[in-house]
Amino acid sequence: MAYRQTPAVEARLQDNRSRILQAARALVGEGGWKEAQVASVAAAAGIATGTVYRYFPSxxxxxxxxxxxxxxxxxxxxxxxxxxxxxxxxxxxxxxxxxxxxxxxxxxxxxxxxxxxxxxxxxxxxxxxxxxxxxxxxxxxxxxxxxxxxxxxxxxxxxxxxxxxxxxxxxxxxxxxxxxxxxxxxxxxxxxxxxxxxxxxxxxxxxxxxxxxxxxxxxxxxx
Structure with missing residues (x-):
């Protein structure tokens, strides 16, 4: 039987994705592309750096x-x-x-x-x-x-x-x-x-x- 994500899990995953994008946008607004590193985005979003790569490969x-x-x-x-x-x-x-x-x-x-x-x-x-x-x-x-x-x-x-x-x-x-x-x-x-x-x-x-x-x-x- 294929695993199906529960609504709660789907909501959490979507929330993580939104937080990553919001954090990235804020960092770009502060210092441009060069200053916005993945580790900084993760810290601003309150998640692990590896989690960012689960949503965005690069x-x-x-x-x-x-x-x-x-x-x-x-x-x-x-x-x-x-x-x-x-x-x-x-x-x-x-x-x-x-x-x-x-x-x-x-x-x-x-x-x-x-x-x-x-x-x-x-x-x-x-x-x-x-x-x-x-x-x-x-x-x-x-x-x-x-x-x-x-x-x-x-x-x-x-x-x-x-x-x-x-x-x-x-x-x-x-x-x-x-x-x-x-x-x-x-x-x-x-x-x-x-x-x-x-x-x-x-x-x-x-x-x-x-x-x-x-x-x-x-x-x-x-x-």
């Missing part, structure tokens, strides 16, 4: 799942904005600005997700994440072309890739551990983040918006 697989889980939440937030209705350029601005603001809430974690050197498995998860965000942006651009807000001469997939690459590249400096220390509890910092988010979003929108009609100046005759 450090790379553990942190690839951490990246995937955090990234999916960001994709879901942007997808909600894309589906919210209203002007396409307004949705594009909101999506990009929201991404920037959310990244700046935890700069160290966001830097690890976007730009920090990492193992191949983690980088593959990162590329999947960027592709998913690009797909959301592509859907907004296509809607903007249908409503004639967005230039018809751009390919939506290429434009989306350029926009996503642009706003992520624009965040590397502000998120980098080498930059000055941010003070997230100050009003000045919140204003800086709001300005950064608005400027990056405005540039993204300008890159695909239909140019405003050119108004030719009137030349008066000399009297």
């Amino acid at each position: 450090k790379a697989e553990l942190f690839a799942e951490v990246l995937s889980a955090v990234s999916q939440r960001e994709v879901d937030v942007l997808a909600d904005i894309a589906d919210s209705g209203g002007a396409a350029l307004g949705r594009l601005h909101s999506a990009v600005a929201t991404f920037v603001r959310r990244a700046m809430r935890n700069p160290r974690l966001a830097y690890a997700l976007i730009a920090e050197p990492c193992d191949k498995e983690i980088d593959e998860a990162r590329l999947t994440y960027r592709a998913a965000i690009s797909e959301v942006v592509r859907s907004i651009i296509e809607a903007g072309q249908a409503s004639k807000e967005v230039r018809p001469d751009v390919r939506p997939d290429i434009a989306a890739t350029v926009i996503v690459g642009g706003f992520m590249e624009g965040l590397i400096g502000p998120l980098s551990p080498l930059s000055r220390q941010q003070h997230q509890d100050t009003e000045a910092y919140r204003r800086e983040v709001a300005q950064l988010a608005d400027q990056i979003a405005a540039l993204a929108c300008t890159s695909v918006a239909v140019p405003a009609a050119t108004v030719k100046p009137l030349h008066r005759r000399a009297s």
